Amino acid sequence: MDQLIGYFLYFCSLLAVGGIYSLIALGLNVQWGFAGLFNVGIAGFVSIGAYTYALLTTDTSPLHYGGLGLPLAVGIVAAMVASGLISAIIGVICIRLRSDYLAIATIGIAEIIKLVLKNNSEITNGPRGINKIPRLWENFTEERFYNDWPMSWFASAETWQSIFSSLPRWWWQPCFALSIIIAVYVVYRLLEKLRLSPWGRMMTAIRENEPAAHAAGKNVTGRRIEAFILGSMIMGLAGAVLAMHLRLIEPTNTFDPSKLTFLVWVMLIAGGSGNNRGAILGSFLIWVIWSASEIVINVGINVIDDFTNIHVGILSTRAGYLRMLLIGLLLQYILQKYPLGILPESRPTASSKT
Amino acid sequence: MWESFGFEFVNFYFVPGIVLGCIYALGAIGITLTFGILRFANFAHGEVMMTGAYVTWTIMALTGALFGWALHPLIAAIPSVFLMILVFFVVDRFFYKPFRKAPTIKVVMASFGMMLVIRSLVQILWGPNQITFVKGIAKPNSFIRELTGSMDMMILVPNKHFLIMGGTVVIVMLLGYLLTYTRIGKAMRAVSDSPDLALVTGIDVEVVIRATWIVGGACAVAAGVFLATDIQMLETTMGFRMLLPMFAAAILGGIGKPYGAVLGGLVIGLAEELSSYPWIGDAPLLSPGYKSGVAFSIMIVMLIVRPSGIFKGRTF
Amino acid sequence: MNTDNFTLELKNITAGYGESEILHGINLKVKPGEIVAIIGPNGAGKSTAIKAILGLLNITKGSVLLDGNDITDTPPDRVVTKGISYVPQTHNVFVNLSVQENLEMGAWTRTDGIPERLDEMFTLFPDLREKRRQAAGSLSGGQRQMVAMAKALMVDAKVLLLDEPTAGLSPKYRGEIFSTIQDINSSGVPILIVEQNAKQALGCANRGYVLVEGTNRYEGTGKELLDDREVARMFLGGGE
Numbered sequence: 001m002d003q004l005i006g007y008f009l010y011f012c013s014l015l016a017v018g019g020i021y022s023l024i025a026l027g028l029n030v031q032w033g034f035a036g037l038f039n040v041g042i043a044g045f046v047s048i049g050a051y052t053y054a055l056l057t058t059d060t061s062p063l064h065y066g067g068l069g070l071p072l073a074v075g076i077v078a079a080m081v082a083s084g085l086i087s088a089i090i091g092v093i094c095i096r097l098r099s100d101y102l103a104i105a106t107i108g109i110a111e112i113i114k115l116v117l118k119n120n121s122e123i124t125n126g127p128r129g130i131n132k133i134p135r136l137w138e139n140f141t142e143e144r145f146y147n148d149w150p151m152s153w154f155a156s157a158e159t160w161q162s163i164f165s166s167l168p169r170w171w172w173q174p175c176f177a178l179s180i181i182i183a184v185y186v187v188y189r190l191l192e193k194l195r196l197s198p199w200g201r202m203m204t205a206i207r208e209n210e211p212a213a214h215a216a217g218k219n220v221t222g223r224r225i226e227a228f229i230l231g232s233m234i235m236g237l238a239g240a241v242l243a244m245h246l247r248l249i250e251p252t253n254t255f256d257p258s259k260l261t262f263l264v265w266v267m268l269i270a271g272g273s274g275n276n277r278g279a280i281l282g283s284f285l286i287w288v289i290w291s292a293s294e295i296v297i298n299v300g301i302n303v304i305d306d307f308t309n310i311h312v313g314i315l316s317t318r319a320g321y322l323r324m325l326l327i328g329l330l331l332q333y334i335l336q337k338y339p340l341g342i343l344p345e346s347r348p349t350a351s352s353k354t
Numbered sequence: 355m356w357e358s359f360g361f362e363f364v365n366f367y368f369v370p371g372i373v374l375g376c377i378y379a380l381g382a383i384g385i386t387l388t389f390g391i392l393r394f395a396n397f398a399h400g401e402v403m404m405t406g407a408y409v410t411w412t413i414m415a416l417t418g419a420l421f422g423w424a425l426h427p428l429i430a431a432i433p434s435v436f437l438m439i440l441v442f443f444v445v446d447r448f449f450y451k452p453f454r455k456a457p458t459i460k461v462v463m464a465s466f467g468m469m470l471v472i473r474s475l476v477q478i479l480w481g482p483n484q485i486t487f488v489k490g491i492a493k494p495n496s497f498i499r500e501l502t503g504s505m506d507m508m509i510l511v512p513n514k515h516f517l518i519m520g521g522t523v524v525i526v527m528l529l530g531y532l533l534t535y536t537r538i539g540k541a542m543r544a545v546s547d548s549p550d551l552a553l554v555t556g557i558d559v560e561v562v563i564r565a566t567w568i569v570g571g572a573c574a575v576a577a578g579v580f581l582a583t584d585i586q587m588l589e590t591t592m593g594f595r596m597l598l599p600m601f602a603a604a605i606l607g608g609i610g611k612p613y614g615a616v617l618g619g620l621v622i623g624l625a626e627e628l629s630s631y632p633w634i635g636d637a638p639l640l641s642p643g644y645k646s647g648v649a650f651s652i653m654i655v656m657l658i659v660r661p662s663g664i665f666k667g668r669t670f
Numbered sequence: 671m672n673t674d675n676f677t678l679e680l681k682n683i684t685a686g687y688g689e690s691e692i693l694h695g696i697n698l699k700v701k702p703g704e705i706v707a708i709i710g711p712n713g714a715g716k717s718t719a720i721k722a723i724l725g726l727l728n729i730t731k732g733s734v735l736l737d738g739n740d741i742t743d744t745p746p747d748r749v750v751t752k753g754i755s756y757v758p759q760t761h762n763v764f765v766n767l768s769v770q771e772n773l774e775m776g777a778w779t780r781t782d783g784i785p786e787r788l789d790e791m792f793t794l795f796p797d798l799r800e801k802r803r804q805a806a807g808s809l810s811g812g813q814r815q816m817v818a819m820a821k822a823l824m825v826d827a828k829v830l831l832l833d834e835p836t837a838g839l840s841p842k843y844r845g846e847i848f849s850t851i852q853d854i855n856s857s858g859v860p861i862l863i864v865e866q867n868a869k870q871a872l873g874c875a876n877r878g879y880v881l882v883e884g885t886n887r888y889e890g891t892g893k894e895l896l897d898d899r900e901v902a903r904m905f906l907g908g909g910e
Contacts, residue, residue: 038459040397040466093658099459100395101657103466104601107397108650111598119643258470265463321477328471335464336452537774540767544775547764554724554758555821556750556779 012177018284019180025267025279027234033274034203035227038103043260044110045232049079049239054130064125076240083236084229091228117251129250133243137172191276266331272341293323365510367631373515375623376522380577382603382615384570390546390610391566394461398468404593406575407582409434435575442567477590487582518580538565546610602653608667622649677860678829684731685722692718694884705861707875709868715884716864751779753828762818765807772806776821791820812843832863848874872896
């Protein structure tokens with residue numbers, strides 16, 4: 001039974017992380033799939049969201065600014081706004097130039113954000129990061145939440161305590177995973193609605209034939225900046241959820257560009273850029289492959305080490321890099337052989353030519 | 355004047371700035387040539403620099419262990435240059451060439467992927483930890499110290515810095531000769547000027563592209579080895595750290611303008627070092643932690659004010 | 671059957687960009703030593719015909735013959751090696767290269783005799799000799815056109831293709847360009863020229879073709895076409 005629960009909880013955490021990646025990939029899909037904007041600073045926008053959420057919602061701490069202990073929802077909204085603001089600045093400067101410049105600028109802004117987070121210790125606690133970030137559902141078991149409104153309206157602190165102690169310790173895990181999945185679904189539905197709206201059709205038209213869209217008097221740059229900001233806001237949301245999931249964030253390893261930016265790109269391209277369902281499918285698929293590859297590679301190394309004279313034990317410390325190498329080659333393969341991904345984009349209007 | 359200002363400024367800010375600028379310049383040459391001729395921002399360039407330095411170190415270590423030779427890094431860099439040019443050829447053939455006629459962003463994406471593939475490969479082969487490139491403390495050149503000391507303007511420049519500055523001057527001069535006086539160099543400028551016209555003029559663009567990888571590869575290895583010589587160690591992230599300043603240098607100088615890249619590199623290198631000089635009061639103007647933000651800020655300002663760069667390069 | 675008499679021959683060419691077909695089976699011949707002009711209204715496919723010869727677009731039907739050899743779908747850089755020189759309408763010089771460097775690039779496919787040919791070009795275009803060290807981008811429109819033509823003539827061209835060489839030039843330069851074209855031709859190089867400026871083009875051409883909507887409409891000697899009332903009404907302008 002314990003083992004079954006163990007599997008169930010592992011499944012929950014796969015769902016949660018897969019869902020977080022799906023959110024980021026959906027955000028990227030707005031930028032790349034809808035508007036053709038090449039953002040390689042994803043880690044930066046996610047970290048802005050995560051830090052904003054963390055600083056606003058954690059309990060007061062001597063280590064960093066605040067925390068302000070604000071409601072979780074406030075933190076989530078602020079995370080989206082903060083990420084959107086940063087992207088607006090970058091967008092206004094770079095989007096009128098060709099895509100390469102935006103790529104360089106976004107990779108740059110991600111580095112700058114990392115620098116700021118690392119160096120402003122009095123606000124962010126520098127490289128040591130922020131701890132005890134409240135996680136949705138689990139936070140209800142914390143004293144400061146059940147002592148305060150709105151929880152205190154329904155039951156006394158003692159009642160809450162007894163309720164929580166009657167539940168298994170992991171009760172919040174499936175709830176948390178389910179909430180993330182619901183969030184993914186809501187974002188997906190909104191984006192689908194947007195894709196089929198006049199705004200979405202205009203984005204397709206711009207991508208298909210920019211000069212024609214220009215000539216038709218469309219504000220191409222304006223529309224693109226909107227898409228860039230919207231995508232970054234979704235990434236900010238994902239950052240807030242990631243901060244909840246991890247509970248401890250720090251500037252460097254948490255937001256390692258190879259595991260955020262790069263992996264998300266592989267997810268979107270594999271799933272099918274321009275297709276929201278593809279973004280979600282790609283996220284879960286690549287996340288499962290990524291998680292499984294860790295086990296497979298380690299088992300493989302052990303097998304070779306145990307049954308042959310080749311001592312590859314040293315490789316086990318470097319297995320993570322092998323994983324990165326393989327996923328990098330996978331991207332190249334998909335780019336060349338299946339550029340449309342698993343679920344190719346379907347155009348909103350029947351009349352538009354493919 | 356010299357005591358209060360010059361000594362510290364020249365020795366601890368200006369010269370290191372120039373040295374860093376030389377390293378950026380050499381890297382930016384490859385980036386600007388690739389950007390101008392193949393028309394894409396090659397994100398894998400920094401990783402080739404880094405790999406070139408690792409290979410150079412390996413050659414030094416191997417020849418040391420096998421024959422007891424103590425090869426100078428510049429000698430060991432020669433076979434490394436050939437190897438890295440080969441790497442560029444292979445990467446181009448299998449990962450970039452399939453996208454020659456596709457929208458540029460595809461090849462930018464491929465290069466972004468190659469950045470991680472190359473870095474992971476180095477991390478697998480050499481491990482993720484730092485490696486000492488050259489041992490010992492670099493002492494200032496005694497001749498210059500005595501000479502300038504007798505003039506009451508003591509300048510402390512270690513030999514490694516002379517090597518880097520001198521090496522950069524030689525390489526830039528060779529590059530200038532190549533681009534001005536050789537057929538292939540002129541063809542490189544022609545393709546950078548207009549690839550379509552080059553095609554209908556009968557210029558074999560693939561040959562020019564190979565020449566670009568050769569020049570870019572040689573400069574990248576030089577930059578990587580100089581960087582390793584300067585910081586005296588190897589890290590797998592050193593290429594990525596260089597990437598942003600090099601892009602900034604290339605954009606500052608004007609895309610497709612090698613001399614612009616050199617100037618841009620020097621400006622960025624100097625600006626990074628001088629930004630932490632205590633211009634006002636006693637505290638550094640900008641905390642050294644933000645040094646790498648300087649390049650980015652310069653780049654952003656340039657993109658707003660004059661995206662074609664100082665030397666009026668291409669804009670896209 | 672005797673195709674040897676034609677330097678360049680387009681047989682029933684159908685071609686276009688991507689999916690849109692622009693040329694619907696055109697035929698065209700250039701005999702040795704001739705100047706041939708292609709005229710027609712905007713969008714008639716004049717420049718497209720030249721691009722089809724160069725292999726810059728998809729030919730779906732028909733063939734291009736050079737001296738009787740099929741060169742259909744040869745990539746553009748190989749077409750030059752085979753002896754077709756081309757001067758595009760715009761962006762036809764390397765602006766950052768000096769005049770002399772432009773000519774040297776024109777001679778890319780050549781292995782010997784470059785200094786001699788350079789000298790010949792400077793004799794043909796005396797203005798360029800004194801400006802040989804200047805960046806081509808700093809020259810006037812007419813001079814650039816000279817550089818572009820000289821650059822194209824650096825190889826031993828079997829035929830020279832000119833795409834609207836006088837577009838955007840002042841009348842003074844226009845005349846100069848046309849007389850240079852005749853000079854080049856008198857040295858034995860056949861020339862295929864696409865022109866908006868139909869009257870002057872037909873005036874110096876041996877023969878002409880009128881293209882309309884991607885098909886052949888009229889053909890004849892330059893004089894015949896100039897005298898043809900229909901052609902005159904359509905292209906030679908109501909102003910006269």
